[in-house]
Amino acid sequence: MISVVNFTKQFKSYFIIALGLFIGSIGWTAFLIPSEIVGGGVTGIATVIYFATGFKVGYSVFIINGLLLVLAMKVLGFGFGVKTIFATIVLSVFLWFLQSIFIEPLVSDRFMCAIIGGIMAGASAGIILSQGGSTGGTDIIAMMINKYRNYSPGQLLLTLDLIIISSSYFLSNSIEQVVYGFVAMGVSAYCVDMVIEGSKQSVQIFIFTKRFNEIRMELITNLDQGLTELQAKGGYSQEDVKVLMLLAKKKDSQAILKMVKVLDPDAFISMGSVMGVYGQGFDKIK
Template sequence: MQLKKICLILLGAGLFAFGLNYLVMPNHLYEGGVTGINLIIYYLFGIQPWVMNIVINIPLFILGWRILGHRTLIYSLIGTFAVTLWLILFEKLPLQVNLEGDLLIVSMLSGIFVGVGLGIIFKAGGTTGGADILARIGHRYSQFSIGKIILAIDLLVLTLTVLVSQNLRTVLYTLLMVTIASRVIDFISDGGYGSKGVMIISEKSEELATAIDAEIERGITFIKAQGFYSRRDIHMVYSVIYKSQLQEMKDLIHRIDPHAFITILDAHEVLGEGFTLDSNKNPIPKD
């Protein structure tokens, strides 16, 4: 485990928690995923989000640890507990961010703080748990992609938001905040592109392909290639991954073959199985 990554996750968690505690919560805005559920419970029953963050995430981590393995979840575990500790700290530090009820500015600032915080966490290879763990488990036992499951969870939470708040104005400002946060996350974590194509030239292509399939759960293609000087035939490994999996992919490659040659491509649009098609459906009709 690298100290630099842990420090980045702690920094990102602090920025995320700051935006949540001093901007989102005082102005009754919402969020997606498990954080959105925590906020709904806070507005309804007054239970602090850091309490529910532990109550909801600990069972998910235990389940994910057993199903997905510890290597996949270790940085997510750090991110989740870092957010919890920052929320506890900020709760005891009264700070008034006086924006005179201007929800437009609040939404924009909230989106920036939340987006920068999560973007740094993703860049370091961590997450804040919750929906990410559920999506990984759901993907393993169903035909749905990780992106589709996360989207479904967010839509469910936002639907609950509409029912709980019954205030279209608040919901619309929340959507503005989430949109800004999403763009900031993309910009910080991978320069603004949602997916990445990774091409790997290595003497350990078989071992890399097996590890990518088992640990990152993305499709792999072998491309026949030949070295210009050596004239040796090799299998180049090609895989398209989600933005949040890029650091995990780099770490996996470095662990298996530190001398591997890696090219990372910006995938502006990805269509097909695993992204826009269900994995058990054949897009080509059979006679």
Template sequence: MTKKITVVQRVKNIVLMGIGSVIAAAGLDVFLVPNNIIDGGVVGISIMASYLTGWSLSAFLVLLNLPFLYLGYTQIGKTFAFSTLFSIISLAFWVGVFTPIPEVTNDLFLAAVFGGITIGVGIGIIIRHGGCTDGTEMIAILLDKRTSFSIGEIIMFFNLFILTAAGFIFSWDKAMYSLVTYFVAFKVIDITLRGLDESKAVYIISDQMEEIRDALMARLGRGVTILHATGGYSKEEKPVLYCVVTRLEVAKLKSIVSEWDETAFVTISDVHEVMGGRFKKKAIH
């Protein structure tokens, strides 16, 4: 049964990575390439190389990623490398298929924004299901383990040079629009990975612990965990309530806590993903 589920999951991932490639390729061919606007990373380098040489963009997408694929295979793992290889080849294939499609707009701002949205959705789907379309992300992952810089900082450093090169090759206006595309795509990828309905982790410290716990369970329908903590100053044992709610339930949770204890200490933080347990999205009543 486990093996069957694993095979089904792999097939699902491959299909969804293929769908993500179609969406990203459409964003490139319909919005960015016709207007000489680039995205960051190897995709951006490929667009500039294709413009300068007249060679196929699809060919550059594959060729420029090959060294990074080898690094991914040797340093990260073969599953990741093969998923990435499939994503890159699929993206290159669909870029070639969509190339004859005429541009939708020649308004540079609209092209930058909608190109960023389309590419962000496509690449976000690919990453969410185990693939990757950009070799600079692999370099960032490897350098992150060996330096004090984060993956995001390393990718931003690479893209600073790539977008500067776009200013010399196309124009500085195009480079600035490319920067808009990059930031829009970055944010949309983040939304695609996390989802619009983010969950929140909540910690509550109050003298009315039992009343708040019962109210949260009854009125929000959420499970609540009691953690045992010790006050750093008072050295007293104090229970801490912990629960996970959806973004839309935060206001109601704060209202419930305030009803019982206006001086309660509450901290709320983002949760990127929730698995297992009895957590389910519920409607607010």
């Protein structure tokens, strides 16, 4: 039974990663590349190569990521996992296939292409990272540099993206093209944060109820929620009461509220967002 559950979870995770890669590939092939906009990362490098030589982006992404993975295994060890290799291969296939379909941008306005392409590329990266995946690329370069030099990986990635996007100027001698690339990069970075933080948002809930045991058992058995029992005393009544305190994902909060409403319509509930939750079932302290 455990192996079946694990297989189902893994299949779902890989499916979501593939969906994220598909979204990102459309952003590149239907908006950015046909509008001659260069973004960041290895796909940005591949786009520069495509504009200079006509060599398809999917081929370049596969070759560059493949070389980086081999080099990283020698420098950093085999620590990237199957998901990175899977994402690299699937991304290359999607880019190769979709670039043959989208010859012209879906939107004629170039600025809108930068915005939409950036949104889709950023959402794609956020979805992949939220599933524990990675497309490798410039992340690997930053990790290798960081191993020997005390530089922030975030600053390294930003620097690499700035270099990649700025290099597009030498292809067309157009500052406008570089600006559009920076717009796409900024929108993409914002969307990555929104997707990742959105999937990690948690809430803290206090439940004051006379049907304490029923709600406690419902939370544990049917909603699979961990909780803590608190001993308290009413400030006015001075009666001893029990309070349920639990931390849950924001997406699960509505199910909890509806359950409490059904079992005890008179229950008093306090719910607030928390900055971060670390431990089993939530984030890991890094």
